[in-house]
Each structure stands twice: as structure tokens, then as C-alpha cells.
Amino acid sequence: MAASEVLAQAAQKTAEVTSYTVDAVVNVTHPQEGSGKVQGRMLYQSKPQLAVDLTLDTVDMGGKNLPGGVRAVLQGDTVYVKVEALKELMGATKPWIKVSLSEAGDSSQVNQYLSQIQQFDLANMTKLITASQDVKSVGNESVNGEDTTHYSGTFPVDVAVQQLPADKQEQARANLAELKDIKFDLWAGSDGLPRKLALNGSKEGATLDATLFFKGFNEAVKIDAPPADQVGELPKGTTN
Template sequence: MKTSVRRIRRSTHRRALGAGLAAVALAAGAVSCSKGDAEESPKMTPAAAVAEAAKNSDDITSLRYSMSGEVPETGRVKAEASMRMEPDLAMSMKMTALDEGADGTVEIRLVDKAMYLGGNPEMAKEMDGKSWMKFDMSALGDDALGGGAPGASQAEQNPAADSTLLTGSKDLEKVGTETVDGVETTHYKGTVPLDTLRDSLKDEDKDVREKREKSLEQYEDMGIETLTMDMWIDGEDHTKQFRVKGEGDKGPLDLTITFLDYNQPVTVKAPPAQDTFDLAEMMQEMEEG
């Protein structure tokens, strides 16, 4: 039975990790579907514009986005997702790891403090025909999962928190005006050394510091030392698109996230119980046995 668990975890780990990283790498503030004037105010410096967009991220309660690019270990990915932060955390994402062929598509759902992985025929073959695997965060400890459910901490990360990272850039510049998904935006770019950004956290209040530390940890775990960031801000000072790049010890990170809407209703349902392989129940049966 233990061998079966390891085999299932191997078959799902890479896809789950990629999905989790996709969620955390949103790294942008609030989104707007506005098509208002994106012309920068004469008094609005690049630093002020990015700071204003970061401030507006506090208004996010839910968002929908598309993503494409490359993440360490998983390789090229594309995904679409919806995420709700209030009144409780929930997420639904469909992701394809383009370098894995037919075996590279997975769906991830986070609802009621449980993560579900499914949507892949190869997974069903390993789980007696059941098409979903459940990771119950409250019932399974790190030891049982061999370090935690793949991508769990990343999936629980509020993606809006990363929007503040670009405010730490010392070489921030305005690139120009561009149309993104039919919306007129202003494009900004800068680099962010993670050690410098971490040193600056001591001057922030507790809430801001905790949010930024969680964001930094995700990139530090990839072995990335410096991030290159691009942000496209619309005429209402909301982030419409975000790109983050870096070289890690397990490969390159290069993700572009385009926000489709925000603060719209997001409903995520758990898969049917009869189609779900509950890892917590299996581990309990093993202990009792």
C-alpha cells in the first residue's frame, strides 16, 4: 500500500506543484476591465503609479485570470483560474503542462480547507478508476504527506500580496503605453533583488511585512535571487497584466498573468465523493492496520 501511495504522489507531484506555483505567481494587484484613459498623470512617477496599483490590491475579494509561461521543473504551462479570498478561500484552476503531452493536464480545486487534484485519465488508472485525489489539509500532517500536499502552501497564498514586490525596485521605469486584452495600459518594468527586499521589511508594519514575507518565500524556495517584473496598469490604477521572471536553481521562471475580471462571484464545488480518492482515509487505514 505504501508503494501505491508513493506511485500516486509521483504521478501527481509535478502537475500539482505547477498548479500551485501558477496560483502564487499571479503577483499582481487589483484587476480592472475598464477601458479608460491610461495616460499617466504628469505628476505620477513610475514609483507612484506602481505604489497606487499595489494599494488598490487591498480591494480584491475575488479574481479570474489566464496564465502562460514557464515554471521550474514543470516547464511550459498554460492555465485559467478563478480564486476567491473572501468570505473564505477557494480556487479552481485548469492547467496544462505543455511538455508532458496527454498526461500534462490537471485540474486543481481548493475548497473547504481541502485540495483536490483530478481531470487526468492516468491518475484514475492509479486510483481504481476514481478521477480525483483529495488532500485534506486539516487531517494530513507534513510527515504523512512527505513534506505536505504538493503546492498546498502556494495555492493558499493570496495572489494580490505579490503586487507590492515591484514597489521595491530601485530601477523602475515606464516602458510605454500598450493595449492588453482590449484595455489601454501603461507598462512599467523593474528588477527586485530578494535580499534587498527582505531587508526592507523591517520598516513595514506587521500586516504588510507578513504578506511580503509569504510572497518572498515562494521565490526563495525556487533558488531565485533577483526578479525582473513587468506590470501593465490601466487608467483606473489597477493591474491588468503582470509578468515575473527569474533564474532559479531548478530552472527558469517566466510567467505572464492576464486578469480577466475581479470582485465577481466565484463558486467552487468539491468533486463527488464517489469519484474521490481520499488520501487521509487511506493513511488512517494504514495506521490502524
């Protein structure tokens, strides 16, 4: 099968996956804001309802890190966020803050974690690389003990972002830091699903270097909302 067909098939298959786990490291540099690093893992399920459990152990942006990291749990149209630093900053009284997705867009703090979820999203990331015109197979390699085929290529960001649903495009552009072309490497298992994905890009002092490992496809995951007595509302007046 041609490498480009493998990508198309991977995008189709990942869209049908109902659950997975991803471990990710994302390093970025920005000409004005300096360098940053995000490292963490995410559990994902699409059925019986959309649910995501995101743990970010390292969140370091422009030399400022978030002690204690971040937890975000998304269930249906509600997101629960636990950030020690945010708690103090916003005067929250409970460890978790609950926000409905319709309101989350008004809160820059909550929004940045939702954007992280999108960055770790298997279907989104695989769709982006289908825009590649130069992908080729570069051999067979083992990833976490599994045999995979390694594909390598580049994709233009503006074309790639258009592969996504309309409501995801703006956030994807922001995540990709207005980069022009991105080099990617994809390691696909015999089932056509990605086991590892690496993205590298740079433009005028901005760089992106992301590595994602995927496992546990269609295996049962347990994603629970935090206990009700641990959850408070987003304090009013903190939505900017």
C-alpha cells in the same frame, strides 16, 4: 504619480480584490532537473470564504508531462485534486482526492499544486514587485482591448520575498528558483489594478519566464466542490 507609488497602490488595491480570473504560462529551466512548462488558469474568490479553482492544461517538468493535466479546487481549508496520472500512481479509486490543508504539506504531490496557486496569486505577485527600486513607466499599451500603462523594472528576490506574509515566504523562494534579481513588466489599468504581469530571471543555469493575465476583478465566480460520489481520500502511505 511616481512609478513606485503606482506599485504600492497596486499592491494595496489587489489585496482588496475579492475575485478575479488569471491565465498564466510559466516556463522554467533548472540546471539539474531540465526545463519545464506550466500553463493554465485560475478562478479566485476571497469571500464569503477563500475558494480557488485551478486548471493546469500543461504540466511538463524535466521532460515528464502529466497527461490529462490537473484540476485543483480549494474551498476553505480543504483541497480537492484531480490528476489522472496521480490516480494511477497512488491507487486512488475515485477521480478526485480530498485533502485537508493541514495534511497537504505532508504530501509532496498535493503540495506542488498548492505552490502553483501561490504562483498565480495576484496579491502575492504584486507585493513582490513593490521591492523594486528602479521601476519606471515605459508608455501606454492595450492589453486585451483595455488601455493600460506599462511599467518596467527589477526587484531583488531576497528583499521581495520579505514583503510576503511569513507563511508564504519559503514557498515563494522555492517558486523563484533561488534567482537573485528578476526583471518584471506590469501593465496597469486606469483603476490601478494589473491586467498583465511578466517576470523574467536567470542565475547559474536556472531561468524563470512567467506571464500572467488578470481579468474579472470583483465579478462573481462560481467555484464548486466536486460531487461527493466522485471524491476519495488520499490513499494512506503516499504522503512522501
